Amino acid sequence: MKKKKNPQKSALSASSAFPIAILATILLLGCEQYIDFTGRELPPRIVVNSIINAQSDSARVKISESVFIFSDRQPAIVEDLDIQLHINGVRQRIWKDEIVGIHTWGKFATSLNPGDSIEISAHTPTHGTVRGYDVVPHSTVEIRNIEHSWFRKGDRSHLRLFITLRDNGERNFYRILVRTAQYFTPPTEDEELDLWWISQNVYVSDEIVFSRPGGNTSVFGVFNNNLFRGQEYTLNVYIEEWNLLEMGFDYVRQFVQVEIQTLSENLYRSLRSQEAALNAANNLFEEPVTMFSNIEGGFGILGVYTSMRVEKLVGERGE
Numbered sequence: 001m002k003k004k005k006n007p008q009k010s011a012l013s014a015s016s017a018f019p020i021a022i023l024a025t026i027l028l029l030g031c032e033q034y035i036d037f038t039g040r041e042l043p044p045r046i047v048v049n050s051i052i053n054a055q056s057d058s059a060r061v062k063i064s065e066s067v068f069i070f071s072d073r074q075p076a077i078v079e080d081l082d083i084q085l086h087i088n089g090v091r092q093r094i095w096k097d098e099i100v101g102i103h104t105w106g107k108f109a110t111s112l113n114p115g116d117s118i119e120i121s122a123h124t125p126t127h128g129t130v131r132g133y134d135v136v137p138h139s140t141v142e143i144r145n146i147e148h149s150w151f152r153k154g155d156r157s158h159l160r161l162f163i164t165l166r167d168n169g170e171r172n173f174y175r176i177l178v179r180t181a182q183y184f185t186p187p188t189e190d191e192e193l194d195l196w197w198i199s200q201n202v203y204v205s206d207e208i209v210f211s212r213p214g215g216n217t218s219v220f221g222v223f224n225n226n227l228f229r230g231q232e233y234t235l236n237v238y239i240e241e242w243n244l245l246e247m248g249f250d251y252v253r254q255f256v257q258v259e260i261q262t263l264s265e266n267l268y269r270s271l272r273s274q275e276a277a278l279n280a281a282n283n284l285f286e287e288p289v290t291m292f293s294n295i296e297g298g299f300g301i302l303g304v305y306t307s308m309r310v311e312k313l314v315g316e317r318g319e
Helices: 011-027 263-280
Strands: 045-053 056-065 083-088 090-091 094-098 103-109 117-124 130-136 144-153 157-166 173-183 198-200 222-223 230-239 250-263 301-316
Touching: 045 117, 045 130, 056 301, 083 094, 117 301, 130 263, 130 301, 144 230, 144 250, 144 301, 157 173, 157 250, 173 230, 173 263, 222 263, 250 263
Parallel strands: 045 301
Antiparallel strands: 045 056, 056 103, 083 090, 083 117, 094 103, 117 130, 144 157, 157 230, 173 198, 173 222, 173 250, 250 301
């Protein structure tokens, strides 16, 4: 008999269903069987996702619906939706921005300072009320210096970055992002240089602060300050990038941009649980992972971060 698989309708249940599917395949190989779920069906829930840059002038929140994995119902647009936003207990205006597929996007203005609290609630007569709460991190990390060197792995060129951070001594949570840009003709006197930044995978196999990066890259580049709290620390990471000075261009300017985000603990825990879930999906011997959510009565994440960016010229030729 061959077991018929029900389609997955909730990303939160994927990791728990995976070991069951493997066991069923082993026990029932060569058979075919249709199994109807006869247990209690859970009601649909509201999913709230909003990751807020505290230094931005505006932010968005995505409202979706999650339905029970064995239900015959498909997720739909959340109707009769009432969204409310409070900053430091004061209600703020939030308006419907757009609907994309089954997702409803709300938009709101932000003027956030370290320590500010933000709360988002969503209500419908069908789903009830869900709430999420977070606090703006009290500090933004300082990037003191960036050094670089080029090296090769096989036929691939790589750029190693030594990024010195200054930690303020609080319990902090961070994320690293690296982007690159270049241009090949000198700008005119009246031309304002507008670089097109491209995000790169950050390889962390040589850096101890990424305690469980999932191979030699960290999916979201998150880490904490447990090893260097209140001190300076130099990260050792690298990206795959061509050294344009080896390619014979008469004129070139090659840049790297390092962004360090200071995350709220809620946002850090959410990204770490997502990394763990991805690791578990790629390893049959991993335990199922519970996805972190700070949305009371529903699912999702309300998280806040601040950031600092530093750009560096890593290749230059021509006048």
